[in-house]
Amino acid sequence: MPDATPTQTEIELQAAAYRRLQQHLMQDRTDVQNIDLMNLAGFCRNCLSRWYQEAAAERGMEMTKDEARELFYGMTMDEWKATYQTEASGTQQDAFKTAFTENVERKS
Template identity: 75%
Template sequence: MPKPDAQTQIELEAAAFRRLQKHLMEDRTDVQNIDMMNLAGFCRNCLSRWYQEAAADRGIEITKDEGREAFYGMTMDEWKANYQTDATPDKQEEFKAAFEENVTKKG
């Protein structure tokens, strides 16, 4: 199979990103960000920050809240009211341990 040209590659990557975004924002609202962080080391907030950073790389300045709203499709207050639940102490401890381990590795 021939490798796609550069524009097609960008379009394929963008389509995959949009599908991931839809999956996380519409299909799996039951999955909490802390669960994603504990399992995969990234969450919706990370994706929205990467979006913000990509914009900045292109000279487009957007705030953290604007980046989140662009990814979430709503404000964080709306997301929290509709979908976010409190993290259990066990999940918080798992997150803290993973964060400390990650800092130690990079240290």
């Protein structure tokens, strides 16, 4: 099996792509709701912040869920919700239950 360790250049490119995705979701497309991301793609902004938290934990760094979210969102979760989050419809909420079970709970 080939060595899967990324080179420094690959790490830098991955980090740049992550930063661009974060910018896209946090600045360019604040109109896209987390529930829609989860329902369509199987992940959302909260997942990305959780993955950030998990990566920190793998490196021995303590980080709470709220700290990770604030780092990813650039504001507190309460600020994000008040500024950008809209009320989810019953259809969206039903689809979310399925998407969350398939993409988060079953992978935990």
